[in-house]
Amino acid sequence: MTLAAATPDLIRALSETLPEGRVTPVPDAYLTEPRGRYTGTSQALVRPVNTAEVAEVVRYAARHRIGIVPYGGGTGLVAGQVGLGAPTLLVSLERMDKVRLVDPDDNVMIAEAGVILKDAQDAAQAADRLFPLSLASEGSARIGGLLATNAGGVQVLRYGNARELCLGIEAVLPDGSVFDGLKRLRKDNTGYDLRNLLIGSEGTLGIITAASLRLFPRPVETATALVATEDPDAALRLLALMRARLGETLSAFELMHRQGLDFLAETMPETRQPFAEPPEWSVLIEAGAGQGAMVAARLQDALAEALEDALIQDALIAQTGQQAASFWDIRERIPEANRLIGAIASHDISVPVSLVPEFIRRGDAALHAMDPSLRINCFGHLGDGNLHYNLFPPKGGDRAAFDNSRKALTECVHDLAHALGGSVSAEHGIGRLKTADLVRYGDPAKLAAMRAIKAALDPLGIMNPGAVLDA
Amino acid sequence: MTLAAATPDLIRALSETLPEGRVTPVPDAYLTEPRGRYTGTSQALVRPVNTAEVAEVVRYAARHRIGIVPYGGGTGLVAGQVGLGAPTLLVSLERMDKVRLVDPDDNVMIAEAGVILKDAQDAAQAADRLFPLSLASEGSARIGGLLATNAGGVQVLRYGNARELCLGIEAVLPDGSVFDGLKRLRKDNTGYDLRNLLIGSEGTLGIITAASLRLFPRPVETATALVATEDPDAALRLLALMRARLGETLSAFELMHRQGLDFLAETMPETRQPFAEPPEWSVLIEAGAGQGAMVAARLQDALAEALEDALIQDALIAQTGQQAASFWDIRERIPEANRLIGAIASHDISVPVSLVPEFIRRGDAALHAMDPSLRINCFGHLGDGNLHYNLFPPKGGDRAAFDNSRKALTECVHDLAHALGGSVSAEHGIGRLKTADLVRYGDPAKLAAMRAIKAALDPLGIMNPGAVLDA
Numbered sequence: 001m002t003l004a005a006a007t008p009d010l011i012r013a014l015s016e017t018l019p020e021g022r023v024t025p026v027p028d029a030y031l032t033e034p035r036g037r038y039t040g041t042s043q044a045l046v047r048p049v050n051t052a053e054v055a056e057v058v059r060y061a062a063r064h065r066i067g068i069v070p071y072g073g074g075t076g077l078v079a080g081q082v083g084l085g086a087p088t089l090l091v092s093l094e095r096m097d098k099v100r101l102v103d104p105d106d107n108v109m110i111a112e113a114g115v116i117l118k119d120a121q122d123a124a125q126a127a128d129r130l131f132p133l134s135l136a137s138e139g140s141a142r143i144g145g146l147l148a149t150n151a152g153g154v155q156v157l158r159y160g161n162a163r164e165l166c167l168g169i170e171a172v173l174p175d176g177s178v179f180d181g182l183k184r185l186r187k188d189n190t191g192y193d194l195r196n197l198l199i200g201s202e203g204t205l206g207i208i209t210a211a212s213l214r215l216f217p218r219p220v221e222t223a224t225a226l227v228a229t230e231d232p233d234a235a236l237r238l239l240a241l242m243r244a245r246l247g248e249t250l251s252a253f254e255l256m257h258r259q260g261l262d263f264l265a266e267t268m269p270e271t272r273q274p275f276a277e278p279p280e281w282s283v284l285i286e287a288g289a290g291q292g293a294m295v296a297a298r299l300q301d302a303l304a305e306a307l308e309d310a311l312i313q314d315a316l317i318a319q320t321g322q323q324a325a326s327f328w329d330i331r332e333r334i335p336e337a338n339r340l341i342g343a344i345a346s347h348d349i350s351v352p353v354s355l356v357p358e359f360i361r362r363g364d365a366a367l368h369a370m371d372p373s374l375r376i377n378c379f380g381h382l383g384d385g386n387l388h389y390n391l392f393p394p395k396g397g398d399r400a401a402f403d404n405s406r407k408a409l410t411e412c413v414h415d416l417a418h419a420l421g422g423s424v425s426a427e428h429g430i431g432r433l434k435t436a437d438l439v440r441y442g443d444p445a446k447l448a449a450m451r452a453i454k455a456a457l458d459p460l461g462i463m464n465p466g467a468v469l470d471a
Numbered sequence: 472m473t474l475a476a477a478t479p480d481l482i483r484a485l486s487e488t489l490p491e492g493r494v495t496p497v498p499d500a501y502l503t504e505p506r507g508r509y510t511g512t513s514q515a516l517v518r519p520v521n522t523a524e525v526a527e528v529v530r531y532a533a534r535h536r537i538g539i540v541p542y543g544g545g546t547g548l549v550a551g552q553v554g555l556g557a558p559t560l561l562v563s564l565e566r567m568d569k570v571r572l573v574d575p576d577d578n579v580m581i582a583e584a585g586v587i588l589k590d591a592q593d594a595a596q597a598a599d600r601l602f603p604l605s606l607a608s609e610g611s612a613r614i615g616g617l618l619a620t621n622a623g624g625v626q627v628l629r630y631g632n633a634r635e636l637c638l639g640i641e642a643v644l645p646d647g648s649v650f651d652g653l654k655r656l657r658k659d660n661t662g663y664d665l666r667n668l669l670i671g672s673e674g675t676l677g678i679i680t681a682a683s684l685r686l687f688p689r690p691v692e693t694a695t696a697l698v699a700t701e702d703p704d705a706a707l708r709l710l711a712l713m714r715a716r717l718g719e720t721l722s723a724f725e726l727m728h729r730q731g732l733d734f735l736a737e738t739m740p741e742t743r744q745p746f747a748e749p750p751e752w753s754v755l756i757e758a759g760a761g762q763g764a765m766v767a768a769r770l771q772d773a774l775a776e777a778l779e780d781a782l783i784q785d786a787l788i789a790q791t792g793q794q795a796a797s798f799w800d801i802r803e804r805i806p807e808a809n810r811l812i813g814a815i816a817s818h819d820i821s822v823p824v825s826l827v828p829e830f831i832r833r834g835d836a837a838l839h840a841m842d843p844s845l846r847i848n849c850f851g852h853l854g855d856g857n858l859h860y861n862l863f864p865p866k867g868g869d870r871a872a873f874d875n876s877r878k879a880l881t882e883c884v885h886d887l888a889h890a891l892g893g894s895v896s897a898e899h900g901i902g903r904l905k906t907a908d909l910v911r912y913g914d915p916a917k918l919a920a921m922r923a924i925k926a927a928l929d930p931l932g933i934m935n936p937g938a939v940l941d942a
Contacts, residue, residue: 152660164631187855190901191939192920193668247760291716350659351656438661448648449665453927456926
């Protein structure tokens with residue numbers, strides 16, 4: 001089914017059906033994505049202020065068979081937010097930025113799709129609660145996009161992905177109907193799980209307009225440490241030890257290769273390096289719990305045990321909140337350092353946790369066999385088996401020199417993750433970047449079911465055309 | 472689309488395509504359900520031993536347009552496992568009862584659909600891990616059925632429903648294709664969430680044949696208490712206090728009305744009653760954590776605080792594992808006592824946690840206004856806002872006398888739950904008992920999407936016909 005282009009006439013007519021100012025030309029910033037690989041072709045920016053207006057836009061698009069690209073904070077890394085091909089409507093949820101409710105008794109918040117993650121975190125904190133979703137782009141990423149892509153981040157180990165933090169959603173479906181699923185229930189077994197189907201569907205089955213989100217008690221005691229370890233095998237044994245000693249209070253376990261620290265030194269020399277000599281591998285560990293759970297003492301004891309067992313060579317335990325923040329700063333700045341260095345290719349893979357060391361060993365060997373000059377920055381959420389495994393040119397080298405080998409390098413990484421029972425997109429999604437990977441590595445029965453579902457819910461194919469399932 | 476009946480000829484032919492002994496007549500026990508309200512009309516029992524055989528059966532059914540009713544442990548309470556109308560094939564997964572893998576490093580177990588929950592728990596325990604799904608029927612309920620119905624139980628507060636405990640599934644789809652989604656990953660954002668769509672779809676979109684399940688560290692320290700409280704308001708404030716003091720170590724918070732204890736005394740007088748005088752309301756509390764988390768001391772302190780604040784009147788803290796088990800025994804025997812008394816109507820509702828007291832107050836008043844002789848046994852998972860709110864005739868009365876008022880009583884309960892933003896099926900599902908409720912209370916856009924998905928994935932309508940979505 002061919003879509004119509006969003007022509008100036010169609011855009012003008014849409015503009016007239018909506019209140020003043022909803023439809024404008026598209027500023028350039030909306031047409032690019034963080035890694036600068038795609039430039040969108042959307043012809044109009046639509047910024048509805050409420051769910052009824054979103055529904056109005058979708059009905060209009062359905063009537064005229066125009067494609068819609070939903071837009072959150074624009075921080076997606078797989079170009080799910082960038083319309084390509086025939087001109088589309090770029091529908092930004094940014095004006096739907098109200099936190100409708102924070103209820104600390106029920107531990108629930110209702111936030112509109114355009115609420116920035118940081119603002120959601122702050123609203124929870126103001127009610128003495130924690131909204132635990134946390135990731136590097138939290139100052140720009142918005143709730144709708146975070147749910148549409150089932151975002152992960154640094155606290156998945158303990159609290160789960162965006163999906164697990166969502167009790168209900170409100171969404172506009174491709175026919176313009178509004179799914180009012182903003183329930184605040186922990187348990188509701190009435191029919192198919194439409195919420196989870198929309199979460200992670202990257203705007204191809206509807207536009208999420210609001211969500212009820214789970215809140216948690218704020219950890220009263222928090223303990224943070226940065227440790228040096230020899231290799232991923234030792235880090236894995238350290239993870240098992242921390243789990244045994246800290247149980248579910250363990251909220252973050254972030255592995256970082258020295259390459260990341262070197263990139264920081266190279267691109268942001270003002271960043272305070274925690275170790276005198278950057279260790280080959282380091283791990284950022286955080287635990288938190290309620291009053292009396294003694295997490296600081298337990299973490300300290302566990303680290304002493306780890307030192308004794310030679311699982312780690314050095315341990316810095318944050319003595320103040322500021323010191324903890326500086327450890328996190330290291331971790332959170334790595335993606336920006338990567339961006340400044342300029343990756344040849346970035347990968348967001350996951351494998352069963354126990355196979356992470358094997359993945360790194362085999363991956364490093366295979367890639368360096370292809371090109372010994374490659375710099376590999378491997379970091380990520382070891383506790384989730386999720387690594388960001390990014391490839392860079394040698395120092396002073398030009399990534400353009402790798403234009404011909406990029407595809408083979410990525411295939412090497414993805415083939416390996418797949419062979420180990422892993423995923424080629426652990427937390428970033430498919431977007432437009434990985435549609436071919438989905439076909440290559442996806443389960444055929446699942447793909448067929450996905451196509452059937454897409455055709456059933458969006459028979460015109462107007463919702464985020466070209467994303468996830470290529471036309 | 473009309474289904475064909477499973478005629479003797481069709482059954483014989485199916486029997487010949489499968490190895491000896493797979494197809495037999497249906498013993499009566501398979502045609503009833505725990506509450507004895509429905510009697511199935513299935514004409515053949517099919518017991519495949521592996522996924523390929525399940526796929527073979529589904530392809531055969533698709534070819535001949537025969538309905539299939541998937542059957543797990545037969546413990547469902549909404550008749551999802553009972554085929555009605557034209558004769559169907561009853562496909563029991565009981566012979567697929569292997570635990571394929573227990574991996575304590577990755578905290579994952581792969582279990583076939585026919586594994587009994589208790590066996591799955593035991594397999595986890597043998598590897599020093601916890602599989603936390605726990606409910607009264609765990610000695611009979613099987614993994615496939617538990618996932619197909621997204622079962623809840625007594626540890627949802629901490630660990631979530633069946634859905635949250637499942638990392639991946641293998642399933643036979645309605646066209647006989649096999650979805651091989653047995654990944655062992657915490658993070659995998661490659662396409663639509665087919666796993667969660669099948670979980671909770673009650674066999675209407677496919678047959679789950681195996682699952683990879685999340686394991687957890689076994690709590691080393693556990694503390695269990697049974698407390699007496701005046702009313703649900705006090706219980707709710709107690710919940711908030713326990714959450715503040717025990718954080719996520721709090722794993723169960725089960726509210727019980729005195730009626731349940733009275734039923735126990737009436738039907739199972741051998742059960743040791745914990746309190747000399749059954750309190751109007753009691754709460755079973757459990758917390759667990761790793762070594763050094765001091766849960767026993769923290770629970771004791773929190774209960775002392777609760778006594779001081781008059782949130783509770785009495786507290787029994789289990790001093791031994793045996794005593795803890797005897798507290799749980801009380802809670803777990805209530806459903807059986809209910810069965811022996813014979814309910815007029817049973818309800819499995821949820822409301823936002825903060826509204827539980829209001830639900831009980833208004834529900835009791837409305838029902839007693841309709842019939843002051845009713846006995847109401849209200850018990851359930853207060854921490855999840857999920858109550859089993861069951862109605863019984865007066866002592867010595869006959870439930871048949873309520874045949875004419877049953878519908879109105881249930882409507883009263885369900886209308887109230889719905890009005891409070893709740894669900895009319897919190898954990899049992901829709902099955903065949905609540906299809907009308909789904910239409911009455913369900914979101915219209917969601918219902919339309921469900922019908923579209925059902926038609927897309929099961930165009931012949933062979934999978935569990937009549938369940939969830941009425942024909």
